[in-house]
Amino acid sequence: MIRLEDIHKSFDQNEVLKGISTVFETGKTNLIIGQSGSGKTVLLKCIIGLLEPDSGDILYDNRRFAEMGQKERTNLRSELGMLFQGSALFDSLTVEENVLFPLRMFSELNNKDKVKRARYCLDRVGLKDIYSQFPSEISGGMQKRAAIARAISLNPKYLFCDEPNSGLDPLTSIKIDELIMDITKEYKMTTIINTHDMNSVVTMGEKIIFIYQGDKEWEGCKEDLFYAKNEKLNEFVFASKFFQKNTENAFKE
Amino acid sequence: MNLLEHVGRYSILMYQTFSLPQKWKLFFKQTVKEVEKLGANSLPITFIISLFMGAVMTMQTQMNIENPLLPSYTVGLVTRDTLLLEFCSSILCLILAGKVGSNIASEIGTMRISEQIDAMDIMGVNSANYIILPKITGFVLFIPLLVIWSMFCGLIGGYFISLMTDLITPATYIYGIQYWFIPWYVYYSLIKSVIFAFIIASVSSYYGYYAYGGALDVGKASTNAVVNSSILILMLNVILTKILLS
Structure with a gap:
C-alpha cells in the first residue's frame, strides 16, 4: 500500500x-x-x-x-518496478540482457539462476525466442512486454x-x-x-x-x-x- | 545557466561518478567495451591524420628553411619535436574531442531523453557511476597508446616524403629525428594527453547527462560538449606547458 x-x-x-x-x-x-x-x-x-x-x-x-x-x-x-512510456530499454543490451540487468546489479543468485529467472520473466510476458534481439529490432508492443519483464524480474x-x-x-x-x-x-x-x-x-x-x-x-x-x-x-x-x-x-x- | 552553476553541477556529477562501482565485474566489462569503442576505434583516424600531418610538416619545414647555415637534418628534428610537443597531444586531443566527445555526449544524451537513465536511477543503480566511470577510465587508459601510435605514424609520414620526394634524403631525415632527442618530451606529451582525455570524457559526459528535451537538444549537448572540451584543452595546454616545460 x-x-x-x-x-x-x-x-x-x-x-x-x-x-x-x-x-x-x-x-x-x-x-x-x-x-x-x-x-x-x-x-x-x-x-x-x-x-x-x-x-x-x-x-x-x-x-x-x-x-x-x-x-x-x-x-x-x-x-520498485517501473514501466516507462517509451519502454526505456537499454539500447546497447539485448532483450535478455535488459531483463538480466537488475538481477546482475542486485540479485545474489548465481549466473545460471539469473539467466533462468530472466527467461522465466520473458516467457511470462509472452516473449519467447527473442532473447538475443536488440530493442530496436522488436515492435513497440514487444518492447513494452520486455520492459514489464525487466520490471518484475526482482519480484517488486x-x-x-x-x-x-x-x-x-x-x-x-x-x-x-x-x-x-x-x-x-x-x-x-x-x-x-x-x-x-x-x-x-x-x-x-x-x-x-x-x-x-x-x-x-x-x-x-x-x-x-x-x-x-x-x-x-x-x-x-x-x-x-x-x-x-x-x-x-x-x-x- | 552561469559558469558557477555549471562548475557546481559538474563537480556533483564527478562526485557521483567517482564512487566505488556497485558491481566490479560489470564495471570491468563496461570498461573493456569503452576501450574498444572510444580508444581502439580511434586508431584508424589517428593513423590517417598523423601520417598526413607528419608528411606535410616535413615538406613545409624543408620548404621554409632558407638559411644555408641550418643543417638539412633540421627538417627531421623540427618535425619530430613538433609532433612530440604539440601535435600528438594537443592537436590530436582536439580532433578526438570532436570524435569521442560527440560520441559520448550524444550516447548519454539519448539515454537521458529516452528515460534509460531514469530507469537506472529508479532501480537504485548509480547511473553516473555505471555509465560515465567506464568511459573516463577506458579513454584515459587508452590515450597514451593513441599518442604513441600518432607519434609513430607522424614520423613515418615524414619518412615517406623523404622516400618519395627529393626534398630530403631518407638518411638525413632519420638522422634528424634521432638528433638531440629529449625523452622528457614524450612524457610531457603523455601527461598532457591523459589530462586532456579526462577533460574530453568528463565534460562530454556532463553535457550528455544533463541533456533534456528531444533530438535537437541532444545535438546541442553534443555541440556544447565538443566546443567546451576544446576550449578547456586549449586553456589547459598553456598552463601545462608552463608547468611541465619551464
Missing part, C-alpha cells in the same frame, strides 16, 4: 500539485487519470522519488520516504506504469492492460498506472483518482466512473462520443 499525504510540488511560480492525498491499495491496479498537463506525471515522479515533493509525505507500507536514509532508499528502490512490491499504452494499437493495448492486471494479482503488487486512455480506465480501473489542474478532483472505481456527478470528470470521460453514446444506451436499458 502506498499512502500520499498532502503532496505539493511547484516549479518556479507554477504550482503543479496542490496537496494530493490518497491511498493506493495492494493487489489492485490503481489509476491516475487526467488531461495532459494536469500533473499526473509529476505526481508519479514524486511517488517513485525522481522528484522531491515541496511538502507532504509518501508512505510505502507505512515507511515514510522522507525519513529514509540513503541506504533505506536504495533498498526500497529494489522493491510496487509497480509503476507511465502511460503503458501510448503508441500501441488497440489490440496490443488491451493485451498489455491484461498483462499488467494479471501480474498485479500474481505478484500481489501495488500497481499505479498513469493514463488518459479511457479503454485502459474501464479495463483496469479498480481504483481511480482523477487529477484536474494539480488537484485531486475525484476518487472512485471504474464502476462509479460513468455515474459520477463531477462536471470536470464527466467532461474528461465523455470527451469521446463513443463513451457518450454507450453510456446513454446503458442508462436507457
Whole structure:
C-alpha cells in the first residue's frame, strides 16, 4: 500500500500539485487519470522519488520516504518496478540482457539462476525466442512486454506504469492492460498506472483518482466512473462520443 | 545557466561518478567495451591524420628553411619535436574531442531523453557511476597508446616524403629525428594527453547527462560538449606547458 499525504510540488511560480492525498491499495491496479498537463506525471515522479515533493509525505507500507536514509532508499528502490512510456530499454543490451540487468546489479543468485529467472520473466510476458534481439529490432508492443519483464524480474512490491499504452494499437493495448492486471494479482503488487486512455480506465480501473489542474478532483472505481456527478470528470470521460453514446444506451436499458 | 552553476553541477556529477562501482565485474566489462569503442576505434583516424600531418610538416619545414647555415637534418628534428610537443597531444586531443566527445555526449544524451537513465536511477543503480566511470577510465587508459601510435605514424609520414620526394634524403631525415632527442618530451606529451582525455570524457559526459528535451537538444549537448572540451584543452595546454616545460 502506498499512502500520499498532502503532496505539493511547484516549479518556479507554477504550482503543479496542490496537496494530493490518497491511498493506493495492494493487489489492485490503481489509476491516475487526467488531461495532459494536469500533473499526473509529476505526481508519479514524486511517488517513485525522481522528484522531491515541496511538502507532504509518501508512505510505502507505512515507511515514510522522507525519513529514509540513503541506504533505506536504495533498498526500497529494489522493491520498485517501473514501466516507462517509451519502454526505456537499454539500447546497447539485448532483450535478455535488459531483463538480466537488475538481477546482475542486485540479485545474489548465481549466473545460471539469473539467466533462468530472466527467461522465466520473458516467457511470462509472452516473449519467447527473442532473447538475443536488440530493442530496436522488436515492435513497440514487444518492447513494452520486455520492459514489464525487466520490471518484475526482482519480484517488486510496487509497480509503476507511465502511460503503458501510448503508441500501441488497440489490440496490443488491451493485451498489455491484461498483462499488467494479471501480474498485479500474481505478484500481489501495488500497481499505479498513469493514463488518459479511457479503454485502459474501464479495463483496469479498480481504483481511480482523477487529477484536474494539480488537484485531486475525484476518487472512485471504474464502476462509479460513468455515474459520477463531477462536471470536470464527466467532461474528461465523455470527451469521446463513443463513451457518450454507450453510456446513454446503458442508462436507457 | 552561469559558469558557477555549471562548475557546481559538474563537480556533483564527478562526485557521483567517482564512487566505488556497485558491481566490479560489470564495471570491468563496461570498461573493456569503452576501450574498444572510444580508444581502439580511434586508431584508424589517428593513423590517417598523423601520417598526413607528419608528411606535410616535413615538406613545409624543408620548404621554409632558407638559411644555408641550418643543417638539412633540421627538417627531421623540427618535425619530430613538433609532433612530440604539440601535435600528438594537443592537436590530436582536439580532433578526438570532436570524435569521442560527440560520441559520448550524444550516447548519454539519448539515454537521458529516452528515460534509460531514469530507469537506472529508479532501480537504485548509480547511473553516473555505471555509465560515465567506464568511459573516463577506458579513454584515459587508452590515450597514451593513441599518442604513441600518432607519434609513430607522424614520423613515418615524414619518412615517406623523404622516400618519395627529393626534398630530403631518407638518411638525413632519420638522422634528424634521432638528433638531440629529449625523452622528457614524450612524457610531457603523455601527461598532457591523459589530462586532456579526462577533460574530453568528463565534460562530454556532463553535457550528455544533463541533456533534456528531444533530438535537437541532444545535438546541442553534443555541440556544447565538443566546443567546451576544446576550449578547456586549449586553456589547459598553456598552463601545462608552463608547468611541465619551464
